[in-house]
Every structure is written in C-alpha cells, then in structure tokens.
Amino acid sequence: MIQHFPVLAVMLLFLGAFCVEIFGSKNEGIRNTITMLAATIALVLIYALIKPVMIDGEIISYWMGNWAPVSGYAIGIGYEIDALSLFFALLVVTTFWLSGVYSLSYMANDHHLGHYYTLYLMLSGSVLGLVMTGDVFNMFVMVEIMTFASVALTAFRNENEGTLEAGFKYLVIGSMGSSFTLTGIALIYGQCHTLNMAQISAQLSCGGLTPTTVMALALIVAGFGVKSYIVPFHTPAADAYMVAPTSISMIFSGMVNKAGVYGMIRVLYIIFRVMDQSNVQMLIVLFGAVTMFIGVTMALTQHEFKRLLAFHSISQIGYVITAIGLGSALGLTSGLFHAMNHTLFKGLLFLTAGAVLYATGTTNLDKLGGLSKRMPKTTICFLIGAFSISGLPPFNGFVSKWLVYQATYTKAVESGNFVYAIVTVVALVVSVMTLASFIKVTQAVFFGQLPAELKKTKEVPAAMLVPMYIMSALCVLCGIFYPIVNKYLLYPATNAALNVTNYIDKMMGDGYAAGLGVSNIEVAPAAFSFWNPIVWLILFVVIFIAAFIVITGSKSSRGQLLQPGVKYDPKYATFFSGEEELFSQVGGSDLFWGFKTDWKGYYRVLEGLHSGIVTDYAVFTVIATAIITLCMFIFMR
C-alpha cells in the first residue's frame, strides 16, 4: 500500500493541473477546490511516509507499470524514496502547500488564475517528482517541466515592467542548464547502458571513472548548478524572484533551487561517489564560498525588497553548497539543515514581502517606511525571519550556521588546508553582512516614519497571515528542538547519502551491490552537546517575564496618533533640533554610507558584471561550465 504513495502524490498534482485548466478556468470555487484538494492530499501522502522511511529506515521503491529489472538490467522507470529523497520531498510539499494557501487571497485580484494554478500545480508536481525519482532521464524530464513552468510563472504578471525580460533571461539560462544535464545523461547512458540511478552507481563504482563519465559528471554538476543558482549561474535569479508573484518567489527559493541542491547531492554522493576526492571537495567548496560572498554583497546595495531577498537566496545557497562540498558527515548534516532552514526563513521573508506588496502596492525600499504601526503582525513575522536568516540565537539559522562553521573549521584543522579556514572566516563575515542588509529592510520598511500616502495601509487578511505564522513557528521550533530534527530528519538523510549499498540493493535486488564491491561507511550522528533545550526554554521565559514587567510596569506615556487638524503635545514629537517636525525617513539607499564608499571599487566591478544583457550571462554560464569541466579532468583521479 505505502509504496504507491509517492507516485500517487506526483500524479495527483499533474492530474490536478489538467483538471484546473479543464473545469476551473471560469469558476473560482471549483478551481480553488481542485488546487487545494490536490495539494493537501499530496501533503498528507508524503507526510505519511515519515514513519516508514525516516523512523524505520525503509527504502520505498516503485516500478512504473511493474517493469522490474530483467537479468540485472533496469528497463523501466523506477521511483525510489530513501531518507534523502524524503527529506527534500518534505520541504517541497510544505512549501507548495503554504504557498497555495497564501495564493488564495494574494492572487485573488489577478486575471487568468486558471493558468496560474495549472502552472503552480505543474511546478509542484515536477519538483516533487524530481526529488523522488530513481531514474536519471525521468529526472531530466522533471527538470524541464520545472524550468518551463517557472519561466511561465516568472512572466505571469506580464502587464508589469520587466516581467518578460526576467522570463526571457530565465528561459535562456535555464535551458542552457537543462541541455548540460541532458548531454551529461546521454554520455552516462552511452557508458552504462542504463538510466537507473542505483544501477549506474553500482556500475561506476566497480568500473572506475572513464573520461566519458568525468565529462558527464562535469556537465550534470554544471546543469544542477544552474538550477540552484550558484555564482556565476545566478544571473537570472534576481530578476525572476523580483517580478514573479510572491507566492511563486517563495516556491522558487523554497523548492526550485533546493531541487538543484538535491540534484548535486544525489549526483556527487550517490551516483558518482566522488566526494572522497579532496580536489572535488575543494572545487565545490570554492564555488559555494564565492556564491555566498557575492550574493550577500550584491544584496547590501539593493533598493528593492524582493530583489534583496533574491540575492540572499543565492548567498544562503552558497552556505549549503559549501557545507555539502566538504564531503564529511558533519558537513552534509549542516548543509541539509541549512537547506531546510533556508526554505523556512526565506519562505517566511518572501511572504512578508508579498504582504507589504499586497498592502501598499510597492516593494521599493526608498518609498516605504513606518509600516510596523499599520501591520504589526507582519512586522513580528518579518523580524523572526530576519533574525533567523542572520543566525541570531536561538532561531534555527543560528544552529545550522553554527554547524557549517564547525564543519568547515574541522575540515581545515583535519586537512591542514588554510583555504578552509578562510572559508570559515568568509562564512562568519557573510553572516554579519546578512544581518546588515536585513537591518536595512527593517529600517526602510517597517520602522522609521510613515509616508503620508501609506497612512491608510491595512494589515493583510488572515489567509495570508496563517502561512506566515506557521513558518515563524517552525523557525523558532527547529532552532530550539534541534536534537529532535537531527534525530528524525537530518541523521537519516545524511546516512542515506553516505551509504549507497541499501539504495542499490533495494532497486536491483539483494546482494547486487556487494557483488560489485560497493560497501557502506558508518556514520555517527552529529554532536551538538551544548544545545540544551530546557535551558533555552527557561531563558525564553525569563526574557518574556522581564520584557513584560518592563513594558507594563514602566512609567511610560505616549501621545495620540497624529490626526490632521488636531493639536498634539510637542513632548511626544521626535526631535528635530528645535524645528517643527517634518517627514524625513532614512530610507534604504541612505544606509551604510561608510561601507559603500570603502567598497566603491569592488561594487564598480560587480555592477559592470551584472550588466543585464543575456548574452553576457550566457557567456558566464559557458565559461563556468568550462572551468568545472577542466578542473574535473585535470584533478580527478
């Protein structure tokens, strides 16, 4: 029974997509019912797999049309769900379900919603299929559906400026990535005569790497690099995240680029198993470090809320790539945890950006201000997201970043390689820069003074607030109850990525892996000894009581809110050197002056590179792929 669940979930989403287009393009009620029904059932089906896969340690396999392997050769399409797949599948279903709930009211005023929900379900189904499939060509098909659904959704609000441009950039760069992946898969097929991941893995590990497979590896890694937007493949991301409807931006950062990360892990750790080579580790880690640094420095100068978040997505994916590139169990655990946390806090931040856009009609950091008095609930959710992404304790970002530092510095000490120490320093400095750019958003959007044209802004409806509350709660809980998350999600997933024998045997029959000489590695759970949840809970209570006493007990007084024509007590006015109070908001572009002047040269180079011309970006993509290929050929053993 349970082995049908994954494929049913994927099928339901695709079926829902067609049904929405056929029955629901005119009627709102039918459309929403079909969408939410498909999304909710998929969510339940995937959550039902937690017990057998994560807790009991089973691997679920499913052969489409019951085409089981014949005499040791896989001929049909297989689905195979190990803990790593399920880990990402859980992120995917949570993200798209929350995004669906949010869409119901966020998108209510748009036109052609039938198309929107069709594409939304296609995108959800394709990413879910991608993380659960056991067949490389099926994976490519899902990547294609994902790319084209994303392109169409990026350009969905095509009456707005820049949407078509963003869609075009996404189309060009995304298609290049897909073609790299396809070429790589073709080469692999030529070498191994099979498309089943388990069988490829078994054959490659007994046959060793040939020039063909090295080329295939380089191309597939570049292809998934494009999908996860590591620098220099990141170029379409900023535009796409900015102009897409916010519910879709959340899906992009929450699951579409996680699909790229998943592909990387699957290819590097399970199919090719090259992560024990120090040169490959170094290559991936350097890409990750460059990604996080360039992402965050670009984010610091943005004037647009969603564009800033887009660059932060790139930067945080840099952390994930760095961590998984280390090739150690601790590194993989921290990478997976950071990927999960990134889904939570970045989803939350995109939702708050969407709420601001919905309430005010703009996300320009120089035009907003003072919204905390009009939208207090959104402000609290935003602050939780901002503190999580900046890694302040006790939120979830702190724990995963801590693990990343620990993993990189352990690697530096163990291998004696100074580069990893520098990577640790970069990761720590990037963290404080992340904090800086969220302080900028806090000041420019939520605090400061309220412009006259925003005086009538209202809090967003409950259907938009509920997903934000769920995400905020998850951000806090995953931080405090890290040991539980580690035990039931991270450790099984890490273990699954490092031990391929079970993965191969489940698909190809017992003893297949052993027959080809593939063996397991023992993995110890990552230690995090000082993290005592009780102590942190006590602290929370103490902080809460202290804040409560001070706020209610202090002898404080405040004036009435400003009304036109009513005289108010000047005691409650803000200080203006004795002059009459004026509107003067310190907006996004006004902040961090000293920093920006000192980095003028650096930013001039970076702005020159981000020219906005698709040809340039295509050239970056090709050059980076060439570099990856060359490095793999030169350094791979």
Added chain:
Amino acid sequence: MLILKSLFYILIFPGALFTSCFGLFLAGVDRKVVARMQHRIGPPLRQPMYDFFKLLGKETIIPHAANKLAFLAAPVIGFVSLALIMLFIPVGGFTAFSGNADMIVILYLITIPGVALIVGGSSSGSPYAGIGISREMVTMMAYELPFVLVLLAVARKAGGSELAFSMEKVAMWQAENGNMLFQWSMIPAAIAMLLVVPAEVGTQPFDVAEAETEICEGPLIEYSGGALGMFKLNTAMKMFVMSGLFVSLFLGGIRTGSVLCDIIIFIVLCVVVTIICMSTTHAVTARLKIEHLFKFYWTFVAGMALCSLILVWCGL
C-alpha cells in the same frame, strides 16, 4: 534542580546581577580615570549606579512616531543577552555553561545587544536614529572580521591538531602552558582584540554611532527614563563582558587554587584591560569618521589578526 541552578546562574552569578554591578563599577572606573588624565577630579566611582537608579525613576516618553513594543522591548533583550554571555565566559576558573562550541555562541550573543540598540533606535522613528543605526551596523561589520580571526587563531592555538571552539579548553590550555598573551605568535591577535573591545563597547574614538556632538546620541536620541537607563546599563555591561572576554582569551592562565581568589584576579585584570584599551584611548583620541573606522578595522586590525592566524597555522 537543573532549573533552579540555571536560574541562579542567569539571575545572580555570573549572570544579570554580577555583570550589571561590576559593569557599572567599571564604567565608574573608566570615567574617573579619563577625568584624572584630563586633569579633572571626575565623578565618584558610584556615579553610573546613581545615574541608573535616577533614570529608572523618570518618566519614559514614547514618541508618537515610535513602535511601542519594539521601543520598550529592545533594551530588555539587550540586557538579557549580555547577562547570558557571561555564562559562557570563564570567570576565573568558573564557567556556568560549557560545551564544545561556546566561542561561536559568544560571537553571536555579542551581536544581539548591538541589534537591540539598532532595532530600538530604528523603531523610534527619528532621522538622527536612522543615521545612528546605519553607523552602528557599519561599525559592527568593521570589527566582526578581526574578531572572527582572533577567535579562530585562539581556537587553533588551544586546540592543536583537533578543533577547540570551547572557552573551557582555552582556559585549560592556558592553565597548562601559561597565558596566551605570552606566546609571541599571539601578540598581534591580542593587539587586534584590544582594538576590537572599544569598538564593540562604542567608546571614543569608535563612538561614531552615538556621536553626541553631530547626531545627538544617534539611536538613543528619543530614549528617556527607564529605557534609557537600561541602554546605559547595557553599555556598562558590555565593558565588563568584553574586557572579561579579553582576559579569559589571553590572560586566563593565572590560577591560585582558590576559586574566590581567581575571580578577584579576573576582576582586577578586567579593570586593567578597561583602563588600557578604553580609558586611555578615550582620553587621548578624537572620534574617527565612519569610513575611516571601517578601513582601519579591515586593513590594520584584521591584518594583525590574520598574521597571528597564519603564524599559528604554521605551528608557531
């Protein structure tokens, strides 16, 4: 029992009460020493304490442009996190919480009072505060790089071939091998740390964020009464926490055998560090510009710390 013990650590020793008392004492010492260097008599040592209690009794005015919750909660959050940092710093030989990674925890906890100041200032709605928080954040980015390098160098030195982000291991290493400060490869890191301390506390010449002569105390401009008192207390506590961190990183090797004596030595060393790196620089320098401050920390100070890290890495 665990709960009672944790509450004692957090509320009394070495948490809130201990840190605030000695923080205010250090602030008094600082004022007195600066005054003597400038040929003034200076206030009595208890003056910061009088100021604090006086402010607690005053009315807190919340401007109508401010967000009440953030405006009032910010100083409290800063206070709690400062009390918390002391639990991770070995006071003499005594550490309340320990574990395998408290350096990074300290690094992050130390940013929270800064963030609280920024959020509080930002929520007051004043443009002066807007400028102030911008400078505070740039200062934070400036000293973070050398600070990280110093911590990594110390961790590497104390850990040897294995990783030790733990303050306890640093203390143990120093108890065996003598003070970190007397290792010649660590001297550049110690100098860098001596420069990080005043920037973190925000004393002259690194008080660009609160420059009272140009932007009228920046983030604190709208604060009054108890909330202002809390922020003043936070600054005083930061002095104690940061000088304490320096002492336990570089001078933690002095052991007399009795915990009480060790704690007294710790406090005396904190006073010495405060006088060297905060009072003296305060008395003899004028305020830097923000872009000069940033450049100074990312070139000179970070360079010193990097020197140490490389030397340590080469096994010296």
